[in-house]
Amino acid sequence: MIRLLIWLLIAYIGYRVVKALMAPKPPVPAAPARNSEETVQDPVCGTYVAKADAIVGRLDGERHYFCSMTCLEKFREQLDHTTPPH
Numbered sequence: 001m002i003r004l005l006i007w008l009l010i011a012y013i014g015y016r017v018v019k020a021l022m023a024p025k026p027p028v029p030a031a032p033a034r035n036s037e038e039t040v041q042d043p044v045c046g047t048y049v050a051k052a053d054a055i056v057g058r059l060d061g062e063r064h065y066f067c068s069m070t071c072l073e074k075f076r077e078q079l080d081h082t083t084p085p086h
C-alpha cells in the first residue's frame, strides 16, 4: 500500500515537472531601468564604482569617489606629497 502511495507521489511530481516544462513561460516583467545609477571612476586604481557604493572623500575642497578606504588613504597620501609645504 505504501509502495503504491510512493509511486503515485512520484507520478504526480513527474506530471507537475512535465507540465511546468511544457507550459509557456509567463513574460518576465522588464527590470526597471536604473538610469539613476551613476558610476564614478576611482582616481587611484581606475575602477568604476556605483556612486551609491563609492566611498566619498572630501579632499582639497572637492568630492572624490573611491572603491575602498585603501584607495582613499592612498589618494590622501599622494595629495599630502604633492601639496607644497607652507
Ligand SMILES: [Zn+2]
Pocket: 042, 044, 045, 046, 047, 066, 067, 068, 071
Ligand atoms: Zn580603488
